[in-house]
Amino acid sequence: MQSKDLLQVAEQFGSPVYVYDAEKIQFQYNRLSKAFSKVSKLRINYAMKALSNVAILQLLRDMGSGLDTVSIQEVMLGLHAGYEPEKIFYTPNGVSLEEIEEVNAMGVQINIDNLSILEQFGTKYPEVPVCIRINPHVMAGGNANISVGHIDSKFGISVHQLPHLVRIVENTKMNIVGIHMHTGSDILDIGVFLYAAEILFDAAKSFKNLEFLDFGSGFKVPYKKDDIETDIEELGKKLSKRFNAFCVEYGKELTLIFEPGKFLVSEAGCFLAKVNVVKQTTSTVFAGIDSGFNHLIRPMFYGSQHHIENISHPKGKERFYSVVGYICETDTFANNRRIAEIKEGDILSFRNAGAYCYSMASNYNSRYKPAEVLWMNGEGHLIRAHETFEDILRNQIPLPQAVETV
Template identity: 75%
Template sequence: MNNSDLIRIAQEYGSPVYVYDAEKITSQYKRLTDAFSGVPKLRLNYAAKALSNISILKLMNSLGSGLDTVSVQEVQLGLRAGFKPEDIIFTPNGVSLEELEQVAAMGVQINIDNLSILEQFGSKHPDIPVCIRINPHVMAGGNTNISVGHIDSKFGISIHQIPHLLRIVENTGMHINGIHMHTGSDILDIEVFLYASEILFENARNFKDLEFIDFGSGFKVPYKPDDIATDVAELGAKLTARFNEFCAETGKDLTLAFEPGKFLVSEAGYFITKVNVVKQTTSTVFAQVDSGFNHLIRPMFYNSYHHIYNLTNPGGKERFYSVVGYICETDTFANNRRIAAISEGDLLCFKNAGAYCFSMASNYNSRYRPAEVLWLNGQAHLIRKRETFDDLLHNQVEVSLEVPEQETPAT
């Protein structure tokens, strides 16, 4: 897919528009499977929360992926997309016992990350296999905005609570078939990740009926030109050797699992916007586009970087711009960014727009959410229509309000 293809998509489906490259998703999936080809039993569970369009889920299913879900709705989407219940893992945080039971009844693997629900579920359903999420108190990810491995994190059961966890398992007679961790996003230091893995291996020895170990994910992808990323080949070689050694030590035929989301879809995504206004102030040149944090909130919410380039004038002389949106609130995508000369009507393309972009979109300011397009086998396929005014009113109930007449006060 090239710039001309992206321009044609924007012309056909309007802007703003999200575009996803199926070939890039496929190649990223293959990178991971190749990196861990030495593991006899490998399971990659795509993290649906990154991008949950049902056509993307169907693509993942066709690649042989499993599915990592965090809500009963994602589970239902996964089943609708063709995933078998046994190929889905449910890893929520802070959900009710009722939701957990609802998902378990579907035949999906559940993953519990707190002692209270673990004890309640184990007491009622000791025969249903359960995975437990451990917090190793190791922060292997470089993105502090979405850290989950620190000691005050709401995620996972602390390694310091393992004795309590084991008492619950013994008292309820429940069946623990998996153990899981997630240390954070944007992993760069492989040795820190491997250190956290050792904690997981050590705790895995406590469960005689273990079937799999899930190491989460958080693999970093490049965001800027010449950016650094997780060396998945090195990680694959080192963790594969240690995993196989652990299986030999314990005599267990275990599955090694990951739950990649951003790694699979981030670089496959492009977000195309049109420049409405080029506004010069005393100190800044603003490129104001036909979007805002209602469509792409990551720069404002996570301070994340998205490389932006001018699709219409890619070879133009570079100038400095602040790229902002049309929301009546501060919605800055980029400050003082070098971009080829921008004119009103130009199309700007945001890269790394596949993960946590459309999935976090809203109707703030009563704006429509954009269309989504999948580039597959050299053709553009519409996988979500642009919203309309009727979509804004859908599920709203218009109440007929009659204002009572006010009585004239007595004189």
């Protein structure tokens, strides 16, 4: 998408607004598929927690993608978007047995990540195909909040508990069809990923009837100019060779599964916001926009950097600005960032806003959530409308008139 396209979206649909480039999503999907073209059976399950708009799910469904879901609500959204149950993979964490049973009744693939639930589920449903999530105890990820494979993580069954795990499987005679791992997001060193893969291969040898190995995802995408990213092509060459060799060793052709979220949609997204006010203080120039961390929390929550461009006047003289929001507490998108001179009414574009941006938005300060637009075939398609006051009130129940309030 070019700046003129983004300005067209802002003018047509108003701000703040998220815009997603369908062509970029498709490019990333095909890039990953091509990198692992030497693997006979490859499956890509989109991690929909990154961006769960139904239109995005349908776009990826039409490319052949499956879904990685983490809640019963995501499973329901996937079914609503037209995915066949067998194309949906359910990997919850810390949920009740009752939720897992409800999802199982929908016919999707169950992935269990703790011994207690594994034993309970296996005892009741030994015939149901189940995947097991292993914690490889490998520290990976660009932030402590997204590093999920280390020894202190709440995710997965410790690889050191493998004997106990095998005993449960033998006692319940449950049907284990897959082994899964996920080390974390923003992985830079493919050597770390390959090291964790060896742990998964070793764990897989304990199960005789596997159909697939799921390597999760967590691939790093660039957030700024000259930023480093996961070398998908190099990983494809090395892991494909090792995976194919393992299949020969295992005596069966298995399916290799990935669960990319950020890799597929992050770079496809832009967040557009209008400048409400330019405020000069003794030491700082603030650009205050018609949004806040209620719409884009990643800079405040993860310390992440999103490239900010003044698309209204991109060739203006650069000045230093602190870009802030309208939320009634510290609400900063960028400190002392070089941006083309900003005037009130200008539209700012935040890049890499496709993943974990709208999906983490809230109504804090009773602000409305923004609209979402899919840019496809040279035009913008509204895929979620701006919220209204009626949306804020929708599930609220006022006190009956007869009740006295203090």
